[in-house]
Amino acid sequence: xxxxxxxxxxxETDDKKVMALEGLDLTVETGEMLAIIGKSGSGKSTLxxxxxxxxxxxxxxxxxxxxxxSTYSEAEMVRYRxxxxxxxxxxxxxxxxxxxxxxxxxEAVMMxxxxxxxxxxxxxxxxxxxxxxxxxYALKLLNAVGLQEHKDKxxxxxxxxxxxxxxxAVALANKPDILxxxxxxxxxxxRTADTIYELFHKLNKELGITIIIVTxxxxxxxxxxxxxxxxDGKVSTEKLKKHPAMxxxxxxxxxxxxxxDEMLEAAGIESNKVRVDVQDGKLVISRI
Numbered sequence: 001x002x003x004x005x006x007x008x009x010x011x012e013t014d015d016k017k018v019m020a021l022e023g024l025d026l027t028v029e030t031g032e033m034l035a036i037i038g039k040s041g042s043g044k045s046t047l048x049x050x051x052x053x054x055x056x057x058x059x060x061x062x063x064x065x066x067x068x069x070s071t072y073s074e075a076e077m078v079r080y081r082x083x084x085x086x087x088x089x090x091x092x093x094x095x096x097x098x099x100x101x102x103x104x105x106x107e108a109v110m111m112x113x114x115x116x117x118x119x120x121x122x123x124x125x126x127x128x129x130x131x132x133x134x135x136x137y138a139l140k141l142l143n144a145v146g147l148q149e150h151k152d153k154x155x156x157x158x159x160x161x162x163x164x165x166x167x168x169a170v171a172l173a174n175k176p177d178i179l180x181x182x183x184x185x186x187x188x189x190x191r192t193a194d195t196i197y198e199l200f201h202k203l204n205k206e207l208g209i210t211i212i213i214v215t216x217x218x219x220x221x222x223x224x225x226x227x228x229x230x231x232d233g234k235v236s237t238e239k240l241k242k243h244p245a246m247x248x249x250x251x252x253x254x255x256x257x258x259x260x261d262e263m264l265e266a267a268g269i270e271s272n273k274v275r276v277d278v279q280d281g282k283l284v285i286s287r288i
Contacts, residue, residue: 001027001028001029001065001066002026002027002028002051002063002064002210003027003028003062004024004025004026004047004050004060005025005060005061005181005253006023006024006025006059006060006061006063006253007021007025007057007059007060007061008021008022008024008051008057008058008060009043009046009055009058010022010058011081011188013030020043020233021044021046021047021060022043022232022233022234022235023233023234023252024043024047024107024233024234025229025235025250025253026047026228026235028210028212030065030177030208030210030226031204031210031261032209032210032211033200033201033211033213033225033226034210034211034213034225034226034227035212035214035217035224035226035227036048036212036214036215036227036228036230037215037216037217037228037229037230038229038230038231038236039216042231042233043233043234044214044230045182045214047108047214047230048182048214050062050181051064051180052081052085052087052180053069053072053077053081053085053196055082056070057070063086063165064178067161082174083175084177085176085177085178085180085242086170086171086172086174086178086180086226087171088164088168088171088175088178088180089182089183089184090183090184090186090187091187092155092163092166094125095163095166095167095170095171097155098155098156099152099153100154101151101152101156102139102142102150102152102153102154102155102166102169103135103142103151103152103243104136105166105170105171106169106170107135107143107173109170109173110137110138110173110230111134115262123267125212126173137173138169138173138271139258141169141171141172142166143170145165145166145168145199146199147162147165147166147169150162150166152210156166158191160187160189160192161189161194161196164187164196165195165196165199168184168196168241172184172203173207176209177207177209177210178209178210178212178213179200179203179212180212181211181212181213181214182214183214183215183216184196184213185215185217186215190258193217194287197223201223204225210222221280224241225240225241226239226240226241227239228236229260231258231260232258234252235250235252236249236259236260237250238250259285267286269286270288271288274286275287
């Protein structure tokens, strides 16, 4: 389980301070497939980088399976990023080595993977066993993403969609529990995007991997278990797959709610003050 409790992230540049996250609260269940949406600068990628161990919060606590990852030593954080998390980036240059074949890219990630019981093997036999195991698993991954026939091609010889599927295989090479995807379909056409999302769904259901996708695709709500909207560094609303027509406003731990610009516009609210009434067991928010 991933639990974000009051996460704050402040970036300092020269004399300016920019607050990317402003006390964000979020829980992601193990095996859940979650989409995070929001405008540019809302804090989506910052949150993803924190979960991936690439950034640390300025304040607040982020726990993964009950462990506060901000307390990890440098060596523990390296192991966490290597063994626990897989990344899929929008640009293939961040996912794939251009001078290695697709198969070699997947195998490269597994160079330091434990090869199992090697007590009775000599050094040369250990190396051979590790290589054989890595190649076998790499081929299984490429088959799972539909790229086994392209295993000997370089990334430049693949289409944009094929490069992203190769990137997913690379992200899965060390058998992570969490897969993080930052705008994985931002550089591909709609048909290819559909193929990639179907692949994510398959991996989520068959392998039980927790998948978090940051995206601008507002139509994604019906394809994942839950869609979370981040606005101004906080979770604003949620949509559930089982109730795609309903959008839920989220209360933070101080029982505050954040209304979206669309909600305020629809209600004709332009002031920073509103009237809140309780009517027949319902909260009614109206303009003054």
